[in-house]
Amino acid sequence: MRVAFVTVGETGRLTGGYLYNARVIAGLREEGIEVEEIVASGASPIEQEAAAPWFDFDAGRFDVAVVDALACAVCAPHLDRWRKILPVVAMVHELPSVANGAARDRKFEEPLLRADLLVAVSEHGASILKNRGVPLERVRVVSPGFDRLSLPAANAGPSVREDAPLRVLCVAQWIPRKGILDLVRAWKARERPGATLELIGETDADPEYAACVRHAIADSPDASISERGRVSDAAVAGAYAAADLFALPSRYEGYGIVYAEALAHGLPVIACDTGPVPGLVGGEAAILVPPGDVRALSGALGLLLDDTALRRRMSAAARRRAADLPRWKDTVTAFWRVLREAFEARRVDASPLQNPPVDRTDLRE
Numbered sequence: 001m002r003v004a005f006v007t008v009g010e011t012g013r014l015t016g017g018y019l020y021n022a023r024v025i026a027g028l029r030e031e032g033i034e035v036e037e038i039v040a041s042g043a044s045p046i047e048q049e050a051a052a053p054w055f056d057f058d059a060g061r062f063d064v065a066v067v068d069a070l071a072c073a074v075c076a077p078h079l080d081r082w083r084k085i086l087p088v089v090a091m092v093h094e095l096p097s098v099a100n101g102a103a104r105d106r107k108f109e110e111p112l113l114r115a116d117l118l119v120a121v122s123e124h125g126a127s128i129l130k131n132r133g134v135p136l137e138r139v140r141v142v143s144p145g146f147d148r149l150s151l152p153a154a155n156a157g158p159s160v161r162e163d164a165p166l167r168v169l170c171v172a173q174w175i176p177r178k179g180i181l182d183l184v185r186a187w188k189a190r191e192r193p194g195a196t197l198e199l200i201g202e203t204d205a206d207p208e209y210a211a212c213v214r215h216a217i218a219d220s221p222d223a224s225i226s227e228r229g230r231v232s233d234a235a236v237a238g239a240y241a242a243a244d245l246f247a248l249p250s251r252y253e254g255y256g257i258v259y260a261e262a263l264a265h266g267l268p269v270i271a272c273d274t275g276p277v278p279g280l281v282g283g284e285a286a287i288l289v290p291p292g293d294v295r296a297l298s299g300a301l302g303l304l305l306d307d308t309a310l311r312r313r314m315s316a317a318a319r320r321r322a323a324d325l326p327r328w329k330d331t332v333t334a335f336w337r338v339l340r341e342a343f344e345a346r347r348v349d350a351s352p353l354q355n356p357p358v359d360r361t362d363l364r365e
Helices: 016-030 043-049 069-075 079-083 103-112 122-131 180-188 207-218 233-241 257-264 277-281 294-306 308-323 328-349
Strands: 002-007 034-039 064-068 088-092 118-119 139-141 166-171 195-200 225-229 246-247 267-272 286-289
Touching: 002 016, 002 069, 016 034, 016 328, 043 069, 064 069, 064 328, 069 088, 069 103, 079 088, 079 103, 079 195, 088 328, 103 286, 118 122, 118 328, 122 139, 139 328, 166 180, 166 233, 166 257, 166 294, 180 195, 180 207, 180 294, 225 294, 246 257, 246 294, 257 267, 257 277, 257 308, 267 277, 267 294, 277 286, 286 294, 294 308
Parallel strands: 002 034, 002 064, 064 088, 088 118, 118 139, 166 195, 166 246, 195 225, 246 267, 267 286
Antiparallel strands: none
């Protein structure tokens, strides 16, 4: 099978959507499936709209096209025409209009919502598509894995230290919806003797927001907040292993791979009670606070830093929760089934009497 995977932006970035795409593409190629990644334009709406009149690809060379929802603006004028040539699968990590709160994005999303099948990364994402009028029979949920990093042994006990310094880890891109500024302000709201907050992740996506975060860090009365920026996978794995708890007060997530990675490392989680996050982290491994509530966030940090027994219970719950989450091999297998389903349905529709049912157990076409 030949698959076109259409996206935008810098595909080597390790944000959740790009990481998902890269793992799926690599996994499909390992199974002998021909996948061509097509980068249509830069990721910003301005770049996409400028490129839209000129962008196209030879749809006739492929059996299935996957279109990332991040590319909806540049692909919108072409999607209905492509669907006349081959089946189109929409990869919806998140709808831009939901993630960014920009109503203007909805007009670009409408052609994408007419795709033959749509892949959501969570049940919450599937519900958003349903609310936009997509019949659930065209939606498939394929959640990401979490096991790209080195992990503790499966039978490892709770990762709890009783002696200082205690380390709080946050892994996230510095953009407003991730709540990094809220986290820094919550940390500074009270003294945290013998504890440190470590921030890992891209800092240059929104320079104005990053400047606000750095100003808040510089205004801290001590050096308990450290910024490491973008680091290697090995360094991220080391940071998880050295941490005592994980905090990310994101106001919206399509899924939240970093929460799953934190659970797999036995870390209690502090997050916001929003979107798919409560369902991902479970009821025993996390403390959930309202989005944007700095006071509640500060209190949650204090509670976990001060209570060793609570951290121990939540650490054990984190490992139990991670045991039920998909691995990346599961993600690749499920995604391949969606591609195969879209391809077979179109072939049957084209010639229903000449195409008997195909065995879906084999991963190769």
